[in-house]
Amino acid sequence: MPETPDPEVTDYVAIGAGPANLSLAAQAEAVPGLRGIHLERQREFAWHPGLLLPGAVIQISPLKDLVTPVDPTSDYSFPSFLVSTGRFYDFLSARFPAVHRAEYNEYLAWAARRLPTVRFGHEVREVHFRGDHFEALTDHGAFRGRHLVLGTGGTPAVPAVFREHLGERVFHAENFLRHEAVLPGRRVAVVGGGQSGAEIVRHLLAAGTAEHIAWVSRRPGFVPLDESAFANHLYHPEAAREFFGRSPAERTVLLRERRYTSDGISESLLAEIYQRIYLATHVEGRTGFIDLLPGYEVVGAAAVDDGYRLTLKSVDSVTSLDADAVVLATGYEQHPAPCTAPLAPRLRMADGAPVVREDFSVEWDGPDEHRIYLQNGARHAFGVADPNLSLVAWRSKVILDSIRDATGTRPKGSVTP
Ligand SMILES: Cc1cc2nc3c(=O)[nH]c(=O)nc-3n(C[C@H](O)[C@H](O)[C@H](O)COP(=O)(O)OP(=O)(O)OC[C@H]3O[C@@H](n4cnc5c(N)ncnc54)[C@H](O)[C@@H]3O)c2cc1C
Known part of the structure; x- marks a missing residue:
């Protein structure tokens, strides 16, 4: 893991390496010619370590992992983790009703260790726009990217x-x-x-x-x-898109009504x-x-x-x-990370939240060929599934496709699921 910053301008700089940006990193690995860097403040991967209580389980299917919903052939899938750690058959025979959070944390850490573009121990102190790229400042120097992906989680x-x-x-x-x-x-x-x-x-x-x-x-x-079949349907990409198409007033009502599905x-x-x-x-x-x-x-x-x-x-x-x-145990709020403060005055806001486009980029006063994408920061625009793991792979795919469209590296005719 090099400690020196990359002097070049990569296609994107991503801040945070929780499940959201790990999914981005895992999917980006499969894209020839695309270069991104993912900066994480923790020294090694840990998924909400203060709440890794014995017996706690995840509340979704493990097939909604970092990659499977959009690329089931990826090396970074949960089944791939089971196989490469020699437990595939044991896992099936154990027939857990839900995967233990400790094991899912192990899966995520396994994926993180294998991703060369994730730098641990790199806390971003400030991020600026420098005219034709974003610059993320860390104690190890500056990292530059044409686009910015924020995946810093909830507060x-x-x-x-x-x-x-x-x-x-x-x-x-x-x-x-x-x-x-x-x-x-x-x-x-x-x-x-x-x-x-x-x-x-x-x-x-x-x-x-x-x-x-x-x-x-x-x-x-x-x-x-509420984990019933129709409630789970709200955690499908088409439900997020449908929610996006609603008016602000309808979104407010739907968020309230659907609360107990998450x-x-x-x-x-x-x-x-x-x-x-x-x-x-x-x-x-x-x-x-x-x-x-x-x-x-x-x-x-x-x-x-x-x-x-x-x-x-x-x-x-x-x-x-x-x-x-x-x-x-009073939950989390979706706030921009403090390191993004220099960019905050440049974002277009509505009702106290950034205005988010369908590709998860925010509207801002900078040039459109340089975008700021929000992972897990758009519940107001995409509905109850946004802070959840369900759509992590799909959302990263949407963001990567948008970056590839902007950089001209997306093959013609390829479809975002
Ligand atoms: C205990 C718990 C259990 C959950 N279980 C489930 C579940 O079973 N199913 C489900 O669907 N959802 C679950 N969730 C909700 C959600 O899926 C998780 O919160 C998930 O971790 C969100 O992923 P994320 O990558 O957006 O954010 P996070 O996991 O919070 O990751 C953000 C990362 O950004 C880093 N970071 C922040 N600021 C900086 C900075 N300035 N520089 C560098 N790095 C920075 C942080 O260190 C962190 O690693 C759970 C939430 C909690 C709290």
Whole structure:
């Protein structure tokens, strides 16, 4: 892995090497003559390492991997990983209902290691447009590309009432494993009724070391993920395109209505939590170890004694909850990475979000032959599937085809799926 920057201007510079830009890198490998560089701040690949909890599984088919949906013959597919690590038949015989996140992380790391254009330990501090190319500045120097692809992922969402308390005992779920050691013997509040909140509650129940668990969710109940066939259809490319064609008002309504096709909790996890609570209560005879608090929003947080007093509001009451530690399983927001600040004033915005075209490039005041593409930054334009893994391969294919059209390297007649 060379540590020196490439003095030449490549076809594109991509920032971040999570699943989105790894898919781009894997597909770009198969394109003769195309040159891109992918810069990642982590020293080695890790997929949300703070939430790699034992037993956690992915919520999609592993065939929706980095490449298979658009190029099933690629060397970077999940089946190719199974074969080359000598576990193909064992994997089939194991018949897991879902692939463990630890194994999917291993697959992604395996792909990342084999991709020569991915540079780890390269945090982009700033990115500028220099008239005929983009320039990404890192501690290892500048990297230049005719186009820019942003794949820096979501930003952990921290409710305003918790911002002043962030620290060792109030932290976002993204950092759970880094802080877990402070939880034994303490009253732990888990805020958030989505998949991450549920995984953390299951983990705490299994460990059995917290003095008390309070699980707070704004939602009226602990709502299951809708994984039915027609819901899954919303995670197909044609559904993303159909959503793109809707008016802003329709998009807002559809995003709200379709929320639980991505934000709910998988049914098997809900059942497991329920069963653990049942066994602890009715078989082991334990009481008072957990409070389930759906339908409550945390509207206040104050430091008291050695802990925190949370103010909880439901539709008809206000109550308080004392906790020694708070885990914020409050999701992620799609914000541009801080390193893109020099470009921010040049983007065309509508309702606080960049205006995104059908090829995932944003409208900006620079020349059209130099484009800025957004990976996982256009939920407002492409719908609920955008932050998800389902369309990672398709979206990268759309972006690569657009770059190849601009650079004249796409064969005539080739079709984007
Ligand atoms: C715990 C968890 C589990 C999930 N499980 C699923 C699932 O099962 N199915 C599903 O469909 N979706 C899932 N998702 C949602 C989504 O698929 C993932 O968040 C996915 O990782 C998004 O990929 P990404 O590449 O867009 O972003 P990320 O994976 O967040 O990658 C972004 C990368 O950019 C890097 N970066 C950021 N800034 C810079 C910079 N300035 N310079 C260089 N590098 C930078 C980061 O270090 C990071 O590696 C899950 C999300 C979480 C949090």
